[in-house]
Amino acid sequence: TDSLDVRLFRIYAEEWLTEKTCEEDYTYNPSEPIFKIPNDFQYQVPSFTEHSYFRKYIETFPEIDSPEIFGLHPNADLTFRVKEANSLFETLGETQPKGGGNDGGISREDTVYDKATELLGRLPEDYTEDDYKAKIRKLGGMTVPMNIFLFQEIQRLQNVISKVRFILTQLQLAIKGEVVMTAELQETLDSMFDAKVPHFWENTLTGDEFSWRLPTLGLWFSSLLNRDDQYRTWLNNGRPNSFWLTGFFNPNGCLTAMKQEVTRKHKAEKWALDDVVYHTEVMPFERAEQVKNPPTEGIYIHGLFLDGAAFSRQEGHLIESQPKTLFVSLPILFVTGNARKDEEKSKKELFGSIGPYECPVYKYASRTDRYFIFFANLKCTAEKYPNKWALRGVALLCNT
Template identity: 40%
Template structure:
């Protein structure tokens, strides 16, 4: 690529997640004997960039403009300066390198005049480790004479590749896809080296310090989600201990430390012997995670294809887009539930007790559901009129038409409701949610609740805590000392015939699915997921409130004892595991230690579609 370029042709690197070409460009400049001048673009950086550009054009240096999507206004000036300069006024060794994220406003003329390339991180453990160690010099490998140095260096490289590889599995791998890159490995390697230089020969490696620096600072510094931080700390706890130096230590079957490796070439030969295809279990995940990865990849590809399809009506035979949406709108209007009558709802709540926490919550849910139903009815009615030509097709109606034709949820409805994979799933969920709320108002409090059917499930659980606290005021309970506890019953939804016992209180909830794990109904414990079964329905869960102050007198806590551990399993509204979708955590019993399920990425989802 360098050979193809010249002083008038910039080279643009389109950044991909987890891959930063800066180090490679600087190393190439050093090999060619050219001074490399990097500058990160942003507000006010144009002045410094002009100065470095002028200096580089004169002495043949390389100008490296990083993050150019933050300084797009400077690019037109840069292109004009580079292309307008006469060959006599520019040193023949001068080159311009740019790194940028994909941006809609990036100048087209600049792209057409430049060489475009991308630098994606390699796929697979073998390729990732090889790329990491190709950047390690023999001097760096021999920088310490201590026997702990080389095993720890390889373990850090293995961790580095693992945290990058887990990204491809979506929420199973990381709740948020972090941009781990080569700089994280370099700084971790430097820390391990400094730590060993200060090592007390009698005390050995300070593992707590090493784990903290890797899990909380070097890699953990990028992590913003608490559960992702727990996962990262679990990796450091499992792979960084005194057993790391034992002969039988391995990260996973077939993935061991190099034996006697004296040169970088020896380490690369060890890496060459690794399997070509990695099982997801290498990264701590279940083998089913590979199905999730392939499904996500296919959905992303198909989504892109659908988005670039022409939106105009075709002139060929068959039903037009407008006629298809017109028919669909009519069918949806027929099935749409009737509006809630405000005075009827108020009268029913009055009978049930308007100031009870659960009934206050119910009123809020009904109000939000009414807003969704009104919006859907209004949009569908207006859309039919707009297609007939009776009213003007507004931007929102155009969006609704495009989305409905592609089986996606219109943006206006999404703002008021919940995300869903397709319009069909969304509308079915609307009918189900309305059925639960309508039944609650019409026939009184149900024996069990569909947690997925609430706009604010956290508010539902808080109302239950308030209800239990009020019932136990005589025992000295206060809301700030009350916490949630749970038991997973052996009943499925159809087996529930009565509410929870009065002495314990709480609620029965159903509709939760295990992702990344299975469930043994007989022993009521977590188990490995069955092959090719991605989501396992959890039986009805009894969630109730207990007081810290009266913990000894309260109903027993779930699990514990007899070789059974507890895994704090996060519950999410949707498959996207973000803070916005997090509800609470359930304590699930398990024979395996909790770390096993943390690495598996096990979680409960209210909706798996």
Template identity: 30%
Template sequence: MQDFVSNNLGQKFIEPQTADLHLVFRDSSATTPLIFVLSVGTDPAADLYKFAEEMKFAKRLNAISLGQGQGPRAEALMRAAMEKGQWVFFQNCHLSPSWMPSLERLVEQVDPDHVHKDFRLWLTSMPSPQFPVMILQNGSKMTVEPPRGIKANLLRSYMTLNDDFLTSCTGKVDEFKNLLFSLCLFHAVLLERRKFGPLGFNIPYEFTDGDLRICMSQLRMFLMEYTEIAYKVLKYTAGEINYGGRVTDDWDRRCVMNVLDDFYSSKVLDPNYCYDDSQIYHQLPPVSEHQAYLAYIRSLPINDTPEIFGLHENANITFAQNETYRTLNDLLELQPKTASAGENRDVVIEKLAKDALSRVPQPIPLAIVMEKYPVLYEQSMNTVLTQEIIRYNRLLNMIHTSLQELLKAMKGLVVLSQALEEMSKSLFNNTVPVMWSKVAYPSLKPLASWIIDLIQRVEFVQSWVDHGIPTVFWISGFFFPQAFLTGTLQNFARKYVISIDTVSFGFQIMKQSVKDLTQTPTDGCYIRGLFVEGARWDHALHVLGESRPKELFTE
């Protein structure tokens, strides 16, 4: 895709671009609001403050973060700025929807004959239906996208610096340059680990430029105040407080601290130090000036290698797949809603609906199950089974009812509602209809695979009903696996008359195959259907091993 864009639009469209506020400002006026349309993980405040300094407006820029109770103060600031020729910067307009009508009124009242020619109104907002349309139509709009890739992130970080800052740490200029570059690279690595999904972090975190700026200030301060470089202090403030303050998962916190070990240490002071085996990312000589750093950063590859993140080569395949799915979904959304061969499309949808209706199982009779598996104190699995059937039946009823309604609507027997229209689009695009997924279990499968999986799940539950509690449970087949796990703990706690709060799971990987496990264990349960991503189970050595090339996950 990069080759396609480069060949048809030009190389600059795949290279990281930095925002040039001079161009936007040049076309603006006192009556034209300047609007930053934000996306997740972006904050243009630093760019605006730097631009204000360049324009000699740093002391004439009044900023306020909108929120509850900030309306009157913001209005007073704007009226004063219009008279004195100052700049006003209202951040996060989407967080103050109730004040947006007042802002719209203020903008409408700006009289070009009476407002100071130097006045400018700067606004930031996430996409929001409450944002005034009039301001959008009359303003200059800039979209602010987070930089993608280590090259783009490093370039963004160093574009905000200059030679004065690089040489500001008197007595430790060389150490400051090396550690500063290492810190900026660490910031880029943390941001880009998110693109690998759960392989990068269990939870995606929104690290910002503010985290990097405070770390820069602390790095400079600690280098100037201490004779020896306080690596422990630097690691703690960066890893546990500035970045770690956003991290809520214990394993992610451990990951951040381990990644930081490679960037905040004495070894990075070596001018020949390389951060990866391919030696793409390396330190620069201490005599390097700001322009030398920018030139080196611009020479970096656009696409990152997984090794700089400490990940397996397979991680890039996972990322590429996710990007492909996202792009294809966007393309599907851009497709015309009415096809030229509309009749053929309806025939396809009708065929798909009838096929799904014939394949999806009927609901399981709950009354018979409850009679056969009554609620028992000593057997919590009966309750688990009943709850599973209730959940699956709700989904099966929804599927059958909606498909029947869609077929009636296509024959003109009932009105084609908006929900049924969306459902027909999903069937045509081979995606699970929203009305089904709302009452279903989490799944990323396309519709055809989703139906096959649903049939297998219902067969698992039906086999349980027909043949009794299975020897080996298919944990992937549960609608709500948490209930099954709780039921297993409850059985153990009631058997030995102890509090369930004191019971936890122990795990053992069995050497026997599923077919060889013919008897249930005395305590606990056997399960199958677990998958591991980013590693594999070595059956010969009975340990975790590195993934094989192009093998993304194993059972």
């Protein structure tokens, strides 16, 4: 479980365990459901005096409930169904024979060999440590926290590039019969034929994350190219106006480095890193190309997706998702550091008495502490206050 379960349980208690619950006309069903179901069951607390009557009442409960009963958007049911269907198709795919024979067409081995040739041709050139160290020195050197972060990210990407290049080269040799087809190479062949990412391209033997998780080989390789482009642009042209947070191995490290830089800028005010918290604001820019200059302190972030809600660019606050639209892009997010005492005052000025919805940001759709990055404050309305969005399960995702 993740630590936000505690928040969810607290909110259920605040919303449901109240004096109103005991009123005769009280119902747990939403007063204005998004999707109205004819003759929908009404959950109430009956005023029976005998145990048997309660049991009979419970037996009338429907087998399947609308997600809105639990505070979720109706789209949550679609998300569940899609996940079930994908799991079924994946299982069916794994049952298909993986033999090497062919019926007169192109063999599996030839198909994968050609794909390996294509990927090797598109693979970025290796990073030379002396070269990128020299470029980082021109950016201010290793005393700048964000430069240290960039150095570490490049090292990790180079490890991925080296591994992919070596495995693809060895796979081609194995297909030609020049080296032994090991279990690792066989798995690579099978995965590539099915357009999947080989398991050990994503994880180490101990289960730690080696690269990044994406459902198809095409998406995974495109991410590699986009990450490489972000790093090389940063090295050659200086710090970008807006960062693609999804493209980092360690997004938490990026934010920590930013916070260290902001803390140093406020050295005269005696800011301590432990007392500096994140301050976030959604900007009017929709795309990174619209950001012409970086902020004076902090960073702009793009590429985040809202899950469980949408965002009104005109009104600047959270709104309900459109039916069958599971994810929407968030406009550019400004993230900086602020002294804890000053941030409380800033929240009141930005969000009023309602306060913000503290939206968790995750690296992946798997909402666990392992992939949690930080909280972004998003504006709400009086009708749709923070607790409502928490029950909706609203989160920001780097990858959908």
